[in-house]
Structures are given as structure tokens and as C-alpha cells.
Amino acid sequence: MARRQLVAGDLVLFGDSRRVDHVGIYVGDQRFVHAPSTGGTVRLDSLSNGYWQRSYLDAKRVFSPELAGNP
Secondary structure, eight states: OOGGGOOTTOEEEEEOSSOEEEEEEEEETTEEEEOSSTTOOOEEEETTSHHHHHHEEEEEOSSOTTTTTOO
């Protein structure tokens, strides 16, 4: 899924061409919440950050926007 199609609640997937190695939850305004490492503090990051731009692979919608509370 293209980044311009993301809605709050979508899972954003990061990694390289061989595998997904990180997942976050999109919250809107080009931001997502995630735990950067095992035992790390959950934080909010931006998809416009160079690292996340380079490693963005795809996104998956688990719930419809209506169920997620998005019009």
C-alpha cells in the first residue's frame, strides 16, 4: 500500500527486500507508534525520517476505516 493511502490503525512494515523486520501502527500525519527494540520504550516516529523512508516496505489494513473510527 502506498504511504498516501494510509489511515490510522494500518500496520506499517519495514525491512529490506528479503524480509520484514519491524512493524509499527500508523496514527496519522505521517507518524507511527512502535517499540524500536526489544525492551525499548514505545515511541512515536515520522515516516518522513530518512531511515524509515528507506526501509518502508508495505502496509496492511487489518480493520476497515469504519471499524477503526475513521470516516
